[in-house]
Amino acid sequence: MNFTLRVWRQAGPGTPGKMVEYKATGISPEASFLEMMDVVNEQLTLKGEEPIAFDHDCREGICGSCAMMIDGMAHGPNKGTATCQLHMRSFADGATILVEPWRVRAFPVVKDLCVDxxxxxxxxxxxxxxxxxxxxxxxxxxxxxxxxxxxxxxxxxxxxxxxxxxxxxxxxxxxxxxxxxxxxxxxxxxxxxxxxxxxxxxxxxxxxxxxxxxxxxxxxxxxxxxxxxxxxxxxxxxxxxxxxxxxxxxxxxxxxx
Amino acid sequence: MELRARVPDGPIEKKWDKHRFEMKLVNPANKRKFTIIVVGSGLAGGSGAATLAELGYNVKCFCFQDSPRRAHSIAAQGGINAAKNYQNDGDSVYRLFYDTVKGGDFRSREANVYRLAQLSVNIIDQCVAQGVPFAREYGGLLANRSFGGAQVSRTFYARGQTGQQLLLGAYQALERQIGKGTVRMYPRTEMLDLVVIDGVARGIVTRNLITGAIESHTADAVVLGTGGYGNVFYLSTNAKGSNATAIWRAYKRGAAFANPCYTQIHPTCIPKSGEYQSKLTLMSESLRNDGRVWVPLAKGDKRPPNQIPGAERDYYLERMYPSFGNLAPRDIASRAAKRVCDEGRGVGPTGLGVYLDFASAIQRLGVEAIRERYGNLFEMYQRITDENPYVVPMRIYPAVHYTMGGLWVDYNLMSTIPGLHVVGEANFSDHGANRLGASALMQGLADGYYIISNTIADYLASGKLPPVDATHPAFREAEAQIASRTTRFLSIRGTRTVDSFHRELGNIMWEYCGMSRNEEGLETALQLIPKLREEFWRDVNVPGSADTLNQALEKAGRVADFLELGELICLDALERRESCGGHFREEYQTPDGEALRDDEHFAYVAAWEYAGQGRRPILNKEPLDFEYVHLAQRSYK
Structure with missing residues (x-):
């Protein structure tokens, strides 16, 4: 599957951020959303660019680390599902997906998709x-x-x-x-x-x-x-x-x- | 190196009481003068930090996650054992002790295990007092379930989220202390070195993961509760961040590393689906209470499971181990799954899978009863695989889950470096060569709530430590080493990502030091790992800078340590020329393929001592005596 991502990039707490476009290509429908992000980050690293920072840890929906606003929905479109348990089969092939950090006054952005x-x-x-x-x-x-x-x-x-x-x-x-x-x-x-x-x-x-x-x-x-x-x-x-x-x-x- | 286990004498059931009386105490008014560093905020570290602060010590607690509540203990599903005998089914402290020693294949220290079984009872009381919402019967009493390796029902649980609830209990106790100012919490902070002055642990050096600042922290004692090292295999059920850096740095500063080759492969995990795969997900062992494990009798039978009639199925655990059946211990169930898959009878697209089937339980008890017991696990399975386990049997395969090995500790949980204590999965103490289900949570909380809080006083009261501050040359030297390592990572700018090296290391470990091991394979791994390590330091690409949040840099440090630890694991596996628990050497097996121990030559703890860069580590042995549980071949037949 192929996707176009528009991802919030922000270098640090005090700096302005912006949406940046990336291509995610050849993604398995069985991959989780975070595994898709891993693939994008691997490609960014090999191109010499800084990978996208995002919080994650257990990747089985229990630690509460992962936190992404996906197409304007917290943790994406599926009910009762954390970002790490969202799979790419839930998206249409060729879709454009917006990925942003939590936007809450009490959660200042640390970097890219990480918040405090x-x-x-x-x-x-x-x-x-x-x-x-x-x-x-x-x-x-x-x-x-x-x-x-x-x-x-x-x-x-x-x-x-x-x-x-x-x-x-x-x-x-x-x-x-x-x-x-x-x-x-x-x-x-x-x-x-x-x-x-x-x-x-x-x-x-x-x-x-x-x-x-x-x-x-x-x-x-x-x-x-x-x-x-x-x-x-x-x-x-x-x-x-x-x-x-x-x-x-x-x-x-x-x-x- | 001298390994003094300091096990108190006297009958086993009196040792802990006697020891508590004999240990020195710290006067309540003096406790606040002592600073204790606790690294890790999981069941062991979090409960330890909270309890030490309650007692009056000045505690600093560190975790790399953004909150102490996210430590990997949170992911434990099935339950926690305790010898309460609420079910009146013949359980006792002695039976839990016996089951744990036998389950560990006679490679643990009896006195430690007995104490663990004794304290199990207090843990449940403590957790209930804190408001842990354990499962209840209609009359309001606590409910129990069965778990592998035991014939009594002694496992307490909170749905399939027992680890989460126990950790939140410890976390809330910890937050209470943070609110009172008795614990200073340092989240998003990673320990990168241990500082030893005059042979005694006096502090740590950390990196602030947000700002990149390298900071020194002094203390009167250091407690590591930093978890296991299963991620050396890359794919495991551990959280992505779980790492061995803290214990590996301590090893390089002089703490002996015990039994590194004892790794646990859990039999019920969701099989791997592709190369992009970043981790494996466990399906709780509790599912084996009602699920039956099977594969087709015929090789290469590709029919969907519901079209395979009963007579053409092999319920191999029930066949091979009639008295324990589907509740055989983890090491045994994992090897049996590997064996049937190696025979070509595995299921699923890769052929690396076996069925875990609930059809007969659903028929017997009804769908609602099964949903009540396992609903959230079934949902999790369906979310990941897109298959409905109420209708189609689950497909499962073994995966790396837990590491019984860890830093060597004495009865007081102190390592070979005075002042450095190690709790929970990070130490080696209680599980021998194989851990029984629902025992990790028990050990973490026993260490944190009850043991370290008592034994650390004895250490602090036993000698007077000269004051140190962070300007001491030992701190400066550690800081400088970290800075130069960081600069080196960032200056290589090679052609491979950190993850690609980690994945390759994982493949080597799984292939040659996984569920079964042999001399030739281990020798091969010992050739491949140093080569990979050399390539890593020449060709890794770590983008970004040191003075900001840099997740690639964090991973690079952890993988660099795994590349060294992997070699020690293989060396230990090579030197242990017997099979025991999770360590299965193909050369040493019974005619029917079970692990064959060699008690005459290998009834010892292998405690490896760092001997310097490029030198072969030194093997020290702590002999194991079995006074109470008679050495016997484990049988679950």
């Missing part, structure tokens, strides 16, 4: 965890988790942190990412003690990183390679309202002595 997604890590650091220091845990079967709660938690926990939700969102909101973690932990009995504290801290940090607000366009759940539902955002909003209404002041002095 560390804002997502900082949202987790703000509260996306259960405080459970190593060593003090009770027997695992002492905590009963109804199967339906475990399944809902797992659906939300499947998030790979790729940032496609924010890239697809007209507001540049990472609400689906934030809500997925909040839902995962709030569905479980272990997550209850910090439930309200967590939602307040994470939502505040999401906004502080410069992500936009959610206005329920629903683009995020279509782009999500793990098909996480926008219902998680409703869950987050509900918890956020309860948390702000029920908020109790934390006092540092309790328990010392």
């Amino acid at each position: 997604r560390s804002a997502l890590d900082r949202i987790i650091a703000a509260g996306g965890f259960i405080t459970a220091a190593t060593g003090g845990a009770r027997d695992a079967n002492d905590i009963l988790v109804p199967k339906v709660a475990a399944d809902l938690a797992m659906d939300a926990a499947a998030c790979i942190g790729c940032g496609a939700c924010a890239a697809a969102c007209p507001n540049g909101s990472a609400s689906l990412f934030t809500a997925a973690k909040i839902t995962h932990l709030a569905e479980l009995p272990q997550g209850q003690p910090e439930r309200f504290r967590r939602v307040i801290a994470m939502v505040a940090h999401h906004d502080a990183e410069g992500f936009g607000g959610c206005t329920f366009h629903g683009e995020c759940q279509i782009a999500c390679p793990k098909e996480i539902s926008i219902d998680t955002i409703a869950h987050m909003n509900r918890d956020y309202m309860s948390a702000t209404a029920a908020s109790r002041e934390e006092k540092a002095a309790g328990g010392t002595g």
Whole structure:
């Protein structure tokens, strides 16, 4: 198969970028999108040009590294598929394909198709965890988790942190990412003690990183390679309202002595 | 070189308790005065960094990915073993210990394996407390599944994404510490050298992958949790970035490299489809719980699978290993697949494939039950191959998956360089010559959560280290070496890409040091690899510059190290004149084609010591004693 690629090239964070055209020829329909990019990069290298930088690692749709806006769609046209699992048989022979980085204010471009997604890590650091220091845990079967709660938690926990939700969102909101973690932990009995504290801290940090607000366009759940539902955002909003209404002041002095 | 395993004496079930009491402690108020570097943020490194910070140490954690959550542990699918005996099916700590020693074909250290089996129980408790969403039964209790090499059901799982969920648990614990300022995280930063001063590990030198800056970091102890070296084969189930650079640099600074030839070929991966192929995808071993493996009885039978009647199929694992059947251990299942394909009975366009068929399970349990257990794996398979495994049997073939070898460590997980500790797949410690399924996650978390956090205190409290700073000549020398190597890469501007060399190395390794090995082939590989390495340094093309994100330069450094490590793997395979676990030497097999160990001559750990550029490395041996598990030929028949 043959393709014409129009790819965003940008040397560094502060420099202007532009779309550059490349030919990808003799590509197997069984090749993945990233393997097609590999072939193009091999040819660029042999011509003495700099290959196109893009993030990738596991190439089986679980690490969340790969991140390409393909023909204006985060991770391309297929549902529930990360870029690395998109195969060239999904495109028409001879097609022109546009390839761009995520375009979100909170994800500055590092180079070409690589962006800085560390804002997502900082949202987790703000509260996306259960405080459970190593060593003090009770027997695992002492905590009963109804199967339906475990399944809902797992659906939300499947998030790979790729940032496609924010890239697809007209507001540049990472609400689906934030809500997925909040839902995962709030569905479980272990997550209850910090439930309200967590939602307040994470939502505040999401906004502080410069992500936009959610206005329920629903683009995020279509782009999500793990098909996480926008219902998680409703869950987050509900918890956020309860948390702000029920908020109790934390006092540092309790328990010392 | 002296290999002191430092295994505590006393009965095996008391060793770890006794050792924990005998080890020195660091006063809580003093912990923050110690800086510990952790390289790698996977199950072992990430859980270790989080736990050390919780204890009060000052931790710096490094990963080459853009986030610690992307470490390759994330890709583990099937599950994690623990001797909980929740199923009341006869499991115990002792049985997990026994299965692991036997599964490793009697080439691991008993005391380490026993401790691993003991800690397995705590790991599940810890992970549940963190909110890992393990699979549950309707009553709310934890569910289990079976895995290869065991006759009990002791594997805990989170759909087909167990590694992801366990890693996210560790990652969240790590992010909590980062948020509190007790861990300083350095993503997109690659360790390029280890700095040893007065015989003791005192820091690392790194490259910032965005700016290209070469930086020195000093520490009181260094922990490597940088994973395995399976990518020396180019095509493997490892992530593209997984590399051996950190452990290889440490080896060249004096850490012994143990059992490099013990590589695991996983039996159930999606077969290769073309030359452009960049990696292979694993299909979880858990699928063998319900899938039956078969090939046509007749050679060259090209009929579609549904047109081959039952009587003309060979369910070869069930035939050859009736008591374990489709759940035979990985090394055995892989070799059996190779054998039937070598006989000309393989399936698919290349003839390198066997069927993994769910038809009878679907008939017995219904499609919904199978979807519930394996839905996401079936989807993944269909996405890659465009075939529906609910209707057409999966096609699978073995692929490089895990490396049991790694840096030699003592009972405290310290390498032969004092102060350098090695955790997870990067060390050699627990799996012998073959790892059982669902044991890698267990080992990574045991090392990180429970072992290193205890043993490092003993090291730190045992001697007083003089202060060092990054202006020390040893740091300056390492920085200068890295700078000159980088300049050299960028100035060759040859005619071949880094990937083309990597692919060629992979072909050599797979051909001569893959699923089966022989003396002549290994000798050939030992001729070919140095030639390829010479050509690499003469003719590689690394475009771009050093002061920016340059992925070709990153790859060049990793492949240059693989070109050296590949040679050591072949040398180790040549010197080990026996078959054991994943290391199958054609000259040493039983009449029915099983691995034939030679316990009299080879019941040892081969710990290779670097002897300088161009010199043959020195082989040191740590003898292995089996006090509890009797040496016997492994039988799964």
